[in-house]
Amino acid sequence: MDLDGLDLDSAVGELYGLHPDEFLPARKGLAAKAKADKETGLAKAIESIRKPTAAAWAINQLVRARPDDMERLVELASGLHEAQEKMDGAAMKTLGRERTKLIDELVRATAEVAKAGGGSLSMPVANQVRETFVAALATTAAAEAVGSGQLTRALSYAGFGDVDLSEATAAPSPARRPALRVIKGEGQGFGRGRGRPTEPEPEPEEPAEPDPALLKRLAEAEKRSRETMSAAAKAGDALSEASDALETLDARIAELDTELKAARGERDGLVKAQREAAAANKVADRTLRAALAEVDQIRAALPDTDDD
Structure with a gap:
């Protein structure tokens, strides 16, 4: 993707098109790019994108x-x-x-x-x-x-009510509100040489002051939301890393099981060969003893050739 035009929408689109094994390294790289561009808010938003x-x-x-x-x-x-x-x-x-x-x-x-x-x-x-x-x-x-193509998890439906969509999709970029502009009326006040006087506009009502207690609650809620989002991102990363590590370990265990099975088969073969060799050794020992006894008998039967 074009990193020069990096924003949250493009980051989400890029990440959610990748293979799961590529997600975390790519997210880390995009966040690092945003930080290098001094876009700390964007970097945090990218880091919060769930795998x-x-x-x-x-x-x-x-x-x-x-x-x-x-x-x-x-x-x-x-x-x-x-x-x-x-x-x-x-x-x-x-x-x-x-x-x-x-x-x-x-x-x-x-x-x-x-x-x-x-x-x-x-x-x-x-x-x-x-x-x-x-x-x-x-x-x-x-x-x-x-x-949307940006699901973070599977959905389920119990057969009644609404479907729970909480944290089911990647976080959208902040809403972009159109800029407001004030259009001043023409010919306000009395005409300066020309025109006619206009009706004075009614005095605008003073906006009600927000309740300080509500503002405090809002600030605390926003803080908790940010902290929860960060914790959820870290927990998601930890889960992904643990899952990857477990998958690697399971694969290694499978390899070791295969090697152990082969080693046991080889051992069984060696045990069998040892038994056969031991039996052959016994037969050879008996045969040797019989041959030596026969030699002794033949020697005993020969006449003595020593001179008197």
């Missing part, structure tokens, strides 16, 4: 690779909501069958895209992907969250 779970990553890749599938999801969600509002039983039955078929197709498509991106879907992750698509068809907000 997506395996299910969220796979769905985000589907959104990027196959946007048409997401359009089908949104269209079906809209149709289902309309049928429910109208209490159209026939339409709900038909759309319900389409819903099951589409979810199955989306799960398969997600697995294909994940595989193409260097990942895979285990059975638990595939179930989370399925639950997320079910939730996306339950509410418009959930469908928009899934279609």
Whole structure:
């Protein structure tokens, strides 16, 4: 990406298109770039971008690779909501069958895209992907969250109420408010040589002073929010690092298990060879003794050739 035009939106778009193994190093690099540019606020915001779970990553890749599938999801969600509002039983039955078929197709498509991106879907992750698509068809907000391509975690729907979307997507950039400008009326006051006097404008009402107690609570809440966001980012990093370390250790344990199994097989072979060698040694010892006894007998039977 063009680091000269770095902002939070572009950083989120860049990070959520990467493989999970590339996420943390890339986030660290983008934050370092922002710090080098003296953009400390942007750097902190980038550091707070959460690494997506395996299910969220796979769905985000589907959104990027196959946007048409997401359009089908949104269209079906809209149709289902309309049928429910109208209490159209026939339409709900038909759309319900389409819903099951589409979810199955989306799960398969997600697995294909994940595989193409260097990942895979285990059975638990595939179930989370399925639950997320079910939730996306339950509410418009959930469908928009899934279609954003910036999911941080899988979604779930209990069959009633709204879908919990707290911290389900990457934090958006701060709202950009249009600048306000005051337009002064023409011909205010009495005309200076020309024109006519205008009605005096009413005195503006004095704005109410904000409650100091509320301002204090707001400041404390914002502080807690910042601290919580920072703690969540650190916890997410720790979880990712621990997961990566555990995965590496599990792979090493598997290698050691394979080596141990091979060593045990080799030992069994050596034990067998030792037993066979011991048995052969016994046979050779008996044979040698018999041969020596035969030599002694033959020597004893020979006439004595010594001179008297």
